[in-house]
Amino acid sequence: MMKCLSCKEEYGGRDVGTCRECYEEAGETEEELKREIEDLKSKVNFLRLLTLVPGPNYSFPRPNAPSFSDVVLVASDSADSRTTFPPIPAHRAVLISRSPVFRAMLETKMEESLSGTIKISDVSYDALRAFVSYLYTADASLDEHMACDLLVLAEKYEVKHLKTYCEKYLISRLNWENSLPYYAFAHQHCAKSLLDAALSLIMDSMDKLTKQEEYMELVEKDPRVVVEIYEAYLSKQVNTAATENPTAKS
Structure with missing residues (x-):
């Protein structure tokens, strides 16, 4: 029998090493650390753009400021189709610097670049306005509904820091009652941190x-x-049983 270097438990084998449970736990910890580092890099790159202004007399454009704007965004599928909302003015340079998707639209001869109008479907006017404001300020006032709307936009336009920001907010609002719909939402929009947090709550009360x-x-x-x-729950049960009955290890 050999002992695990981490937990000192004995398990089958001939040399000192790492047992399966500690190996898997270390892998999960390493994955979480990598994710946190990527989130921080994304935030640094995002905030760095706010400081890169060309010259001492340059005035950084304000969000939703019509003066000198060269593109507008339109909520084409507003929830209240009877109400006509004004286009939201913006600046190509800002959109391009914040989103790879906007960059692809506006640096090529796509319709949006030629017309100067970007139509965004399935979004409320308030959510679109908050999204544009975030692209300028790196800040947003959130409630659960707005956080969901902005997460969808952040995923669609690859604004990584905003997606992380919304995920963290939604995780802070998680409880048993909303864990299942939030799990489904996170699954749909590849929000891994929210997905893991919701799944943990679900499995605690299966x-x-x-x-x-x-x-x-x-x-x-x-x-x-x-x-x-169910597969995640059964896998957890098997791992728990193996931990509680170390003699079953081979």
Whole structure:
């Protein structure tokens, strides 16, 4: 028998090494650290752009300022189609510096570049205005609904720091009642931190899962997500059983 260097538990083998549980835990910790470093790099790059102004007399454009703007954004599918909202003015240089997607639109001969109008579908006017404001200020006033809307926009236009910002806000609002819909939302929009946090809450109370109204809706709309939840839960049970019965290790 050999002992794990981390937890000192004995397990099958001939030399000192690392047991499966400690190896997996170390891998998870390393992945979390990499993710945190990437988030910080994204934030540094984003905020650095605010300081890179060309010359001492340059005045950085204000969000939604019509003067000298050379592009407008339009919420083409506003929730209230009876109301006509004004286009939101912006500056190409700002949009290009913040989003690879806007860069591709505006630095080529795409329709948006030629017309100076960017139509953004499936977004409320308030969310679009908050999104544009964030591109200028790196700040947003959030509630749960706005955080979801901005996360969707951040994913679509590859504004990584905004996506992280919204994920952290939603994680702070997580509870058992909203964990399942937030898990499905995070799954749809590749929000891994929110996904992991919601899954952890779900697995802590699996006995109540089928009693949720959202559970039946999810079974109908996207059973694949439900299957993944059960697979994660069963995997956790197997790992827990192996930890509690070390003699079963080989």
